Amino acid sequence: MVCTFFGHRDLYEDVSAPLYHAIRQLIEKGVTTFYVGHNGAFDRAVLGALKKAKTAYPQIRYAVVLAYLPTEQQDEPTVYPEGLEQAPRRFAIDRRNRWMVKQADFVITYV
Secondary structure (H helix, E strand, O other), X not given: OEEEEEEOOOOOOOOHHHHHHHHHHHHHOOOOEEEEOOOOXXXXXXXXXXXXXXXXXXXXXXXXXXXXXXXXXXXXOEEOOOOHHHOOHHHHHHHHHHHHXXXXXXXXXXX
16 A cells, blocks of 8 residues: 655644654555655655655655756655656646645545
């Protein structure tokens, strides 16, 4: 099963503990794959929680889903959805997000 994350670019509180708790609960329910974007503070918080979860649950996989082709080496595992290279730049994030929703069995959001 797959979980994706969507949230506001800015964070107004520390969400690290609740994110980690939610991720652990989903792992216990059988989620093995996590996809996160790369466009703001919420995505960075998710990535931190996923790194922590990966040490406790080495069987899980996670990847940063890119909206644009990378111009430099990425430190994290990445996914670039097929067909996105043909999307106009101003629509790339929207199309990436639509791809992520289609993959998801679960979605965690922050507004």
